[in-house]
Amino acid sequence: MRITGLGHAGMFIETAGGSILCDPVVKPSFFGSWFVFPDNRALDWERFGKADFLYISHRHRDHFDPWFLETYVSKDVKVLLPEYPTDDLEQDIRALGYENIVYTQAGVPLEYGDLKIMVTPLRAPSDGPIGDSSLSVDDGTASILNQNDSHPLDLEKLLAFSKPEAYFTQTSGAIWWPMVYDLPHDAKQNFAKLKRDAQNKRAMYYIEKVDAAHVFPMAGPPMFLREELFRYNGYGLEDDSIFTDSVQFLEHMNQQRPEQAGHLFIPGTVVDMNAGELTVMQTLYSDADIERVYRDKWSYLAEQRDSRQDEITAEEATRAEVLPPAEILAAIKAWWEPLLRRARTIRNGVGGNVRFRIGDLDMVVDFPKAKVREYAGEECVYWYTIPADLVSTNIRDHEIDWSNSIFLSMQFEVGRSGKFNEFLTTFLKCLSRDRIEYVENWYAEQTDQTEDVQLEEWVVQRRCPHLRADLSKTGKIEDGVLTCSLHDWKWDLESGKCLTSQGHEIRSHQAAHARHEDAASPAA
Numbered sequence: 001m002r003i004t005g006l007g008h009a010g011m012f013i014e015t016a017g018g019s020i021l022c023d024p025v026v027k028p029s030f031f032g033s034w035f036v037f038p039d040n041r042a043l044d045w046e047r048f049g050k051a052d053f054l055y056i057s058h059r060h061r062d063h064f065d066p067w068f069l070e071t072y073v074s075k076d077v078k079v080l081l082p083e084y085p086t087d088d089l090e091q092d093i094r095a096l097g098y099e100n101i102v103y104t105q106a107g108v109p110l111e112y113g114d115l116k117i118m119v120t121p122l123r124a125p126s127d128g129p130i131g132d133s134s135l136s137v138d139d140g141t142a143s144i145l146n147q148n149d150s151h152p153l154d155l156e157k158l159l160a161f162s163k164p165e166a167y168f169t170q171t172s173g174a175i176w177w178p179m180v181y182d183l184p185h186d187a188k189q190n191f192a193k194l195k196r197d198a199q200n201k202r203a204m205y206y207i208e209k210v211d212a213a214h215v216f217p218m219a220g221p222p223m224f225l226r227e228e229l230f231r232y233n234g235y236g237l238e239d240d241s242i243f244t245d246s247v248q249f250l251e252h253m254n255q256q257r258p259e260q261a262g263h264l265f266i267p268g269t270v271v272d273m274n275a276g277e278l279t280v281m282q283t284l285y286s287d288a289d290i291e292r293v294y295r296d297k298w299s300y301l302a303e304q305r306d307s308r309q310d311e312i313t314a315e316e317a318t319r320a321e322v323l324p325p326a327e328i329l330a331a332i333k334a335w336w337e338p339l340l341r342r343a344r345t346i347r348n349g350v351g352g353n354v355r356f357r358i359g360d361l362d363m364v365v366d367f368p369k370a371k372v373r374e375y376a377g378e379e380c381v382y383w384y385t386i387p388a389d390l391v392s393t394n395i396r397d398h399e400i401d402w403s404n405s406i407f408l409s410m411q412f413e414v415g416r417s418g419k420f421n422e423f424l425t426t427f428l429k430c431l432s433r434d435r436i437e438y439v440e441n442w443y444a445e446q447t448d449q450t451e452d453v454q455l456e457e458w459v460v461q462r463r464c465p466h467l468r469a470d471l472s473k474t475g476k477i478e479d480g481v482l483t484c485s486l487h488d489w490k491w492d493l494e495s496g497k498c499l500t501s502q503g504h505e506i507r508s509h510q511a512a513h514a515r516h517e518d519a520a521s522p523a524a
Helices: 066-072 088-095 155-159 185-210 246-256 287-295 297-307 309-317 325-342 344-350 388-397 422-429 433-445 512-520
Strands: 002-007 010-015 018-022 053-055 078-081 101-103 110-112 115-122 132-138 143-148 166-170 214-218 269-274 277-282 353-358 361-366 371-374 382-386 413-416 452-455 458-461 475-478 481-484 489-492 508-510
Touching: 010 143, 018 132, 078 088, 088 101, 143 185, 155 185, 166 185, 185 246, 214 246, 287 297, 297 309, 325 344, 325 361, 325 371, 325 388, 325 433, 344 422, 344 433, 382 388, 422 433, 452 475
Parallel strands: 018 053, 053 078, 078 101, 143 166, 166 214, 353 382
Antiparallel strands: 002 010, 002 269, 010 018, 110 115, 115 132, 132 143, 269 277, 353 361, 361 371, 382 413, 452 458, 458 508, 475 481, 481 489
8 A cells, every 4th residue: 555645634545456535635725824734736636636536534625625626636536425414515526526426334344346445424513514534444455544634432433444554643723713812912822832732632642542553643734824824824923823733743742652653744755555564755855855844944934925925816816796784794694594593502502692893894693582683782702803805705605614714714803701602613614504403403412411430539421511522531530620632621520510611511420439538538
């Protein structure tokens, strides 16, 4: 088996039973904000476009590049479609003319001669959202797991496919917190460090559990080449950003897990695997190039910025003409109010007004009353400032996932009163009837609390109230606070209150023997 790095989450897998093109991206994504780091334009895209199979893990535009597919990939390619509850990705792919769809089933291997493939989807509101996946491949000569951005909950079932010798996984963030938030600078620096630490912790959790002999960080970080975002590359010019690069992560991993081999996986990396033997070589970047990209990063980024402004200009030319404020308000009102009426759990979870300043429009979304109207001085739990051309473009394109456009672009500002509100973010990712109905049903199912588990001196519900992870495997307790290691969400066990977001309380109590010991102590 041979795996070639294509940049970001992209890879080209050549096996004894055919080749698989995974998540190829060349064009900048998210309104021209994200560029592939390091630059991948010099790869032989004609060759990689001749794959037997195409795998798009999910529809986020740093994984799904319509321009690339139309330019290089035959319409006859077999498309491995993850089994998602809504058909948004399928419709996107069919709109490009691809009809040779292979409908995979969750966790069920497909066999093509010597080649065995399994696609494992995730379906929680925050996965993709409603769609992220991993790809397992085994051709008899080697086995790999391409996890990319996904955060699977049932690793035992995933790893039952085969023991991967090489493991490819996201280690850098794909989020806008805390960079775009209205916060004091020292708070941003503190929150950015906490976020980087949490991302490292989550990546190491998976690396330890998968326990592959060889690990390849991938799927980020991006390059920000827009002038106003340039300062947020890496850890940020002022240490207020979250984007750990692969070299930084590999240094961290080597300290934590020296028994596992970590390898740089960038555009042009070629990994050859056969019967337990693995070799890695770089074909696009020399050792000197790599040293410069990662050790003199800001100079490299500045050169990329100065030479690629034409791509930013080209992206801006594709945006919609800015609509008048009254038309924006009318369009959002007609679009969102029917969804709000169907989203009872989300409305209750948000529990207040959310303000949007969009160009000259100042509007509020009243979640409890399911209304969209002009802002009239109401108290708000969140407030956004978004350029009118971005919103006008999303209205024109009826973009149902604003994280897949505006939020990940980081071309906006936001503030909030209190904690992160997952329900609000979920609503803005699920602006279609199918998505809203799925999410409402999904939240209803999370009320199942039929099984408990003991963790140290506490008895808690087995399933994490956030995304249903098994807390007997992912939960850790320190000073009465439970942390789920998958997403670093926290709960105060004495009260059951979630310390990370509104709602999501946990059922918990001290174990009987712990209560008896407390009662028998002199202090009692």
